[in-house]
Amino acid sequence: MANVVVVGAQWGDEGKGKIVDWLSERADVICRFQGGHNAGHTLVIDGKVYKLHALPSGVVRGGKLSVIGNGVVLDPWHLMKEIATIREQGVEITPETLMIAENTPLILPIHGELDRAREEAASKGTKIGTTGRGIGPAYEDKVGRRSVRVADLADAATLEARVDRALQHHDPLRKGLGFEPVDRDALLAQLNEIADHILPFAAPVWKVMNEKRKAGKRILFEGAQGALLDIDFGTYPFVTSSNVIAGQAATGVGLGPGAIDYVLGIVKAYTTRVGEGPFPTELEDADGQRLGERGHEFGTTTGRKRRCGWFDACLVRQTCATSGVNGISLTKLDVLDGFETLKICVGYDLDGKRLDYLPIAAEEQARCVPIYEEMPGWSQSTEGARSWADLPAEAIKYVRRVEELIECPVALLSTSPEREDTILVTDPFAD
């Protein structure tokens, strides 16, 4: 009996969706605890592809409870569209299988508009490269104590009061940007219309989760983004607007910190980043292009080309520490097939000084020059390997070196997008 948190240990898109889906067979409850539909999690099951953004990846397996926790920011119109798409793929989603925390803040159309307007107005160097989904402005309203939350949809008078409070802030802000004031009545009508679709899923998630825990149910916490996009420990200001690291998992659904038994970090065998910001091991040469092509590195949410680079052991050692990672799942090892030589970053040179961690200031991060260690590659295919015996000796050596450098063992190894192309070393759910 154990509860497992899955977190991204780089800049997102490490393959969390695939691993959460794989692990969800062993879990009773699968919950999202932060972020929103900026996430894009891809599952491939017997050749059929599912792309999930706001829904937990556990929805695809029958008989599980999926939960959207209070740490999430929720766009209710997007959610209903996503539910419709996933239902069309033959997945059943009902209030018995999906629960949304009543205290989840909503992403309103004005948040997306503000997010995109700021990005368009930003100059080079200040642009974040957000997903344009309104995530930042929605979290700003949450900490500014002016969110409209799921529970507010249940009562027309409360909803009006909450909308008025939000607009007191947004209308002057919009004026400054040259936007019209919000059409209050139209927004209220939109919210009243969506309320009927959302409210059947609303529940006191903190209570349900505590009851599940007492009943000995296994909980799988599905992280979104990656530790380097964390608002505190990421490459600030080029980050998302929430805590994404493992410590957030309990707070994001209403459980105590003791509920977390095991933290699984998801780690890509190389590095990618989508959006702006420092990236010490980025490759702008043929190797980078090859990683992008072999790894199909295009964003699941925005379709943007992901920046690619060598594996950065320095960064992953750091993110394993800030999330208290017990074991990692190393993904996309197959993408490295056929490289003659592989490089791993083991430290940085900053203005002539050697560092074994990434400094906190963005300006210093941008000046960090990676110090590499080289390893021989392998020519055989590892794609679809399902046991260690299927891996060439050089690939095993690469995995072992990664473990040593990040000071964390490999619990799972992934060798293709397919659910079953996964090698189990240590079961995170084992007692």
Ligand code: GDP
């Ligand atoms: P997430 O956001 O962390 O869930 O990751 P994404 O779904 O955005 O991106 C990961 C991509 O890599 C998806 O297209 C997955 O299907 C794919 N993927 C996951 N694991 C592997 C793997 O081991 N090998 C290969 N080649 N692709 C993988």
Ligand code: IMO
């Ligand atoms: P998953 O869960 C990769 C990045 C954006 C941008 C920054 C801020 O699929 O790994 P935001 O819209 O959150 O304000 O954008 O964060 N970003 C992601 N990058 N994977 C994600 O999610 C991401 N979610 C946000 O590209 O750089």
Ligand code: MG
């Ligand atoms: Mg993704």
